Amino acid sequence: MAITIRTATPADVPQILAFIRALAAYEREPDAVLATEADLLRDGFGPHPFYECLIAEQAGHPAGFALYFFDYSTWLGRPGLYLEDIFVGLEFRGLGIGKALLQRVAAIAIEKNCPRLKWEVLDWNAPAVDFYRAMGAEFQDEWRNVRVSGEALQRLAGIPAAAPQTTEAAQ
Amino acid sequence: MAITIRTATPADVPQILAFIRALAAYEREPDAVLATEADLLRDGFGPHPFYECLIAEQAGHPAGFALYFFDYSTWLGRPGLYLEDIFVGLEFRGLGIGKALLQRVAAIAIEKNCPRLKWEVLDWNAPAVDFYRAMGAEFQDEWRNVRVSGEALQRLAGIPAAAPQTTEAAQ
Numbered sequence: 001m002a003i004t005i006r007t008a009t010p011a012d013v014p015q016i017l018a019f020i021r022a023l024a025a026y027e028r029e030p031d032a033v034l035a036t037e038a039d040l041l042r043d044g045f046g047p048h049p050f051y052e053c054l055i056a057e058q059a060g061h062p063a064g065f066a067l068y069f070f071d072y073s074t075w076l077g078r079p080g081l082y083l084e085d086i087f088v089g090l091e092f093r094g095l096g097i098g099k100a101l102l103q104r105v106a107a108i109a110i111e112k113n114c115p116r117l118k119w120e121v122l123d124w125n126a127p128a129v130d131f132y133r134a135m136g137a138e139f140q141d142e143w144r145n146v147r148v149s150g151e152a153l154q155r156l157a158g159i160p161a162a163a164p165q166t167t168e169a170a171q
Numbered sequence: 172m173a174i175t176i177r178t179a180t181p182a183d184v185p186q187i188l189a190f191i192r193a194l195a196a197y198e199r200e201p202d203a204v205l206a207t208e209a210d211l212l213r214d215g216f217g218p219h220p221f222y223e224c225l226i227a228e229q230a231g232h233p234a235g236f237a238l239y240f241f242d243y244s245t246w247l248g249r250p251g252l253y254l255e256d257i258f259v260g261l262e263f264r265g266l267g268i269g270k271a272l273l274q275r276v277a278a279i280a281i282e283k284n285c286p287r288l289k290w291e292v293l294d295w296n297a298p299a300v301d302f303y304r305a306m307g308a309e310f311q312d313e314w315r316n317v318r319v320s321g322e323a324l325q326r327l328a329g330i331p332a333a334a335p336q337t338t339e340a341a342q
Contacts, residue, residue: 020245035248043243043250050250051243069243072214072222074191074256077206079214079221085245106319106328116320117327123313136323140316142294148277149287152307156288157277 003097005104008053008065010045013037016053019065023087027122051084054104056097064088066101068108073116081109083119102135120145174268176275179224179236181216184208187224190236194258198293222255225275227268235259237272239279244287252280254290273306291316 008016017037024033043050056064064087071082083105088097109117121128133139148156179187188208195204214221227235235258242253254276259268280288292299304310319327 024246029246032246035245039248040245043248050241051245067243067245070221070240071242071253072238072240072255074206074211074222074238075195075200075203077210077214082242084243103327103329106324109324110328110330115324116318117324118316118318120314121317123315129315132317135319136327137317137319138323140318143291143316144294144300145289145311145314145316146292146303146308147287147289147311148306148308152309153277153280153286153288156274156307157281158274159281 002059003063003095003100004057005054005100006057008044008055010041012053012055012062013040013044015055015062016040016044016065016067019062019087019089020067020085022089023085026087027125052108054101056088056092056101058092058095058097061092062089063092063095064097064101066105068105070112070114071118076115078113078115080116080118081105081112081114083117086119098131099135173230174234174266174271175228176225176271177228179215179226181212183224183226183233184211184215186226186233187211187215187236187238190233190258190260191238191256193260194256197258198296223279225272227259227263227272229263229266229268232263233260234263234266235268235272237276239276241283241285242289247286249284249286251287251289252276252283252285254288257290269302270306 014037017035017040020035021033024030044053051067051069054066055062065085066083067085068081068083070079073080086098086101088101106117121132185208188206188211191206192204195201215224222238222240225237226233236256237254238256239252239254241250244251257269257272277288292303
């Protein structure tokens with residue numbers, strides 16, 4: 001049956017959040033998703049969208065999604081496309097839906113004059129690694145990913161941590 | 172002498188390109204920079220900027236830069252800050268300029284309500300790795316970086332490669 005790939009609309013937000021949660025569970029971080037429907041609506045469909053999203057449907061049922069944004073290559077002097085999430089529901093695997101989503105994202109990159117498409121994959125996710133390699137992707141394993149978040153970000157920004165409770169105050 | 176960190180203006184574009192080239196040379200890719208001043212002007216200072224940039228000055232001399240854009244965290248439901256480039260000129264090392272740039276970027280992340288700051292570092296760049304660790308950064312080494320570009324991106328998008336020259340046509 002036919003696979004359809006279409007641009008997400010505000011009505012898809014509950015389904016997008018369900019896909020984000022399913023992907024986080026697959027990535028062994030089921031409790032990591034703090035995003036709400038209101039967040040996704042504001043940031044994807046407001047006056048200044050921070051991401052764009054595609055929905056894959058199999059015979060009318062939502063089967064997967066791809067969520068991307070524009071990054072920037074200072075070497076190429078052009079925005080690139082960064083694929084933050086790509087996911088196909090477990091019951092829809094093996095039908096070519098992941099390939100169709102990735103191909104559509106690549107076509108959008110070409111259409112927007114983006115010279116490259118980047119994303120990340122977990123090193124233990126061998127089926128995904130093999131799939132991406134078969135799609136012509138290169139692995140840039142000399143680059144390590146770094147992040148600062150939470151209290152470490154506040155410390156780096158020079159914002160003092162909340163004062164620790166003294167014994168006296170705790171009594 | 173005082174270190175000043177300020178937002179880049181269109182007049183800084185030649186200096187930004189010089190920093191991008193110096194960073195590429197430091198990263199052992201001196202020929203990788205195809206960006207032009209026109210590219211950087213259009214993409215950073217037009218009606219829809221794809222990046223923002225800070226310039227560090229030491230006693231009035233341009234000493235370093237940091238270039239970042241907004242990415243998106245589907246787990247946190249918020250834009251994050253992605254630091255594409257940070258660089259301090261070799262003659263300005265050891266003065267705390269890199270730290271001052273990174274602190275300012277972190278402060279901008281907090282100000283923009285971005286819950287995390289991400290970037291990449293080359294695995295052989297031990298001084299940078301040590302510096303980032305000292306700044307409170309985490310290394311997410313379970314994530315591999317993937318990219319598709321050039322002809323592989325066109326193939327993935329379903330655009331046929333240019334027909335190879337036949338022997339006849341080449342004569």
